[in-house]
Amino acid sequence: MEILRVDTATTPFNLGTQKFQFPVVVDGYASTAVRINVTDLFDSTLVMDAVQATTTSASKVTISVPLKYDADYKVQVYNTHAAVAAANLIFEDVYEVRRPYVDPNTKGTTATEIAAYATDEQLARAIIDSIVEGGFYYTKKNINAVGNGSDFISVWDNIKAINAVYENNVLVTSKTFELTTDGSAITQTYTGELNRSESAPVLLPASSSDYTELIYGYTGFPREYDYRINADVGYINVPSDIKRATELLIEDISCGRLDYYKRYIGAYNTDQFRIQFDKAVFQGTGNILVDKILEKYEKPVTRPGVL
Numbered sequence: 001m002e003i004l005r006v007d008t009a010t011t012p013f014n015l016g017t018q019k020f021q022f023p024v025v026v027d028g029y030a031s032t033a034v035r036i037n038v039t040d041l042f043d044s045t046l047v048m049d050a051v052q053a054t055t056t057s058a059s060k061v062t063i064s065v066p067l068k069y070d071a072d073y074k075v076q077v078y079n080t081h082a083a084v085a086a087a088n089l090i091f092e093d094v095y096e097v098r099r100p101y102v103d104p105n106t107k108g109t110t111a112t113e114i115a116a117y118a119t120d121e122q123l124a125r126a127i128i129d130s131i132v133e134g135g136f137y138y139t140k141k142n143i144n145a146v147g148n149g150s151d152f153i154s155v156w157d158n159i160k161a162i163n164a165v166y167e168n169n170v171l172v173t174s175k176t177f178e179l180t181t182d183g184s185a186i187t188q189t190y191t192g193e194l195n196r197s198e199s200a201p202v203l204l205p206a207s208s209s210d211y212t213e214l215i216y217g218y219t220g221f222p223r224e225y226d227y228r229i230n231a232d233v234g235y236i237n238v239p240s241d242i243k244r245a246t247e248l249l250i251e252d253i254s255c256g257r258l259d260y261y262k263r264y265i266g267a268y269n270t271d272q273f274r275i276q277f278d279k280a281v282f283q284g285t286g287n288i289l290v291d292k293i294l295e296k297y298e299k300p301v302t303r304p305g306v307l
Contacts (some may be wrong), residue, residue: 001093001094001095001096002095002096002097002098002122003065003095003096003097003098004098004099004100004103004104004118005067005070005097005098005099005100006099006100006103006104006105023058023059023060031054031055031056031057032054032055032059032079033052033053033054033080034052034053034054034055034061034077034078034079034080034090035050035051035052035053035077035078035079035080036048036050036051036052036053036061036063036075036076036077036078037049037050037051037075037076037078038051038063038065038073038074038075038076039073039074039076040071040072040073041071041072041073041074041094042069042071042072042139042140043140043142047065047066047073048063051063052080061077063075065095065097067097068138069097069138069139069140069232070097070098070099070137070138070139070234071097071139071140072094072095072096072097073094073095073097074092074093074094074095075091075092075093075094075095076089076091076092077089077090077091077092078090098125098137099137099138099238100118100121100122100125101121101124101125101128101136101238101242101243101246102121102243102246102247102250104117104118104121116254117250117254120250120253120254121246121250123253124246124249124250124253125246127249127285128242128245128246128249128285128290128294131284131285131294131298132294132297132298133298133299134234136234136235136238136239136242137234137235138160138232138233138234138235138236139232139233139234140163140230140231140232140233141157141230141231141232141233142228142229142230143155143157143159143228143229143230143231144226144227144228144229145226145227145229146224146225146226146227147219147221147222147223147224147225147226147227148221148223149197149219149221149222149223150196150197150219150220150221151187151188151196151197151219151220151221152180152185152186152187152196152220152221153185153186153187153221153227153229154184154185155183155184155185155186155229157231157233158183158233158234158235159179159183159186159231159232159233160231160232160233160234160236161231161232162177162178162179162186162229162230162231163230163231163232164229164230165177165186165227165228165229165230166227166228166229166230167225167226167227168225168226169226169228175188175189176188176189177189177229186229187220188220196220197219197220241293242293242297244293245289245290245293245294248287248289248290249285249287249290252286252287
């Protein structure tokens with residue numbers, strides 16, 4: 001089930017929580033005591049740990065989930081009713097918290113209109129996500145890297161904040177880290193005068209009498225050290241051109257303009273209806289304007305490697 005992460009009149013989505021309901025039946029008992037666990041599937045941390053609650057007369061439970069990130073949460077409900085076996089798992093499901101590219105609440109006045117727009121928005125968003133890897137969400141991510149003997153670790157992700165850095169599997173607390181001004185690398189935070197080490201030192205061939213286990217530690221990220229960087233990645237706000245592209249796709253979907261494949265007919269024979277399509281029919285969204293908008297967000301290379 002998808003839960004839309006949207007602004008409200010009182011609480012912005014990136015600061016608060018959102019409540020939602022789901023049905024829970026405890027062997028026919030209503031207004032029943034239950035215990036709830038909510039797990040963030042990114043790092044398997046418990047957002048709610050054995051929280052006590054009571055189902056409504058309609059056998060429903062209301063919980064709150066954080067709205068800072070687009071994330072997946074596993075909800076588990078255990079029965080604690082005296083007449084039913086204790087610690088019995090009675091409900092389990094995974095909920096996807098996602099920020100829509102266009103808020104359906106701003107596109108309708110009635111519940112029916114909002115629900116219809118939300119359905120079309122979900123489909124339009126899925127089309128865009130199939131073209132732009134990772135979409136336009138805001139998530140937590142672990143980035144693994146190896147120190148290269150310089151003061152920088154290059155990153156390919158759209159990092160917005162660094163939450164924690166682990167060096168050789170140990171949390172680094174004696175140093176602070178920051179992004180470079182262009183967002184292309186991570187470096188330590190320094191104050192005062194600094195002469196950075198921008199490349200690894202030259203290592204000459206060792207003889208049998210040389211001490212070969214020397215690790216150069218004067219750089220920010222010593223060579224061959226393993227690093228795990230927990231960071232906030234993605235888009236804090238959906239770009240305005242992506243919002244417009246989503247609206248264009250929703251208009252095509254809601255108006256039934258899905259026969260775009262007709263534009264790519266390369267050959268047509270009236271005898272037995274032999275039709276030949278251009279290969280472009282399998283590319284893009286079908287809307288030329290949307291494809292042009294998405295071009296600048298497509299990444300031809302997603303991971304550095306050997307050519």
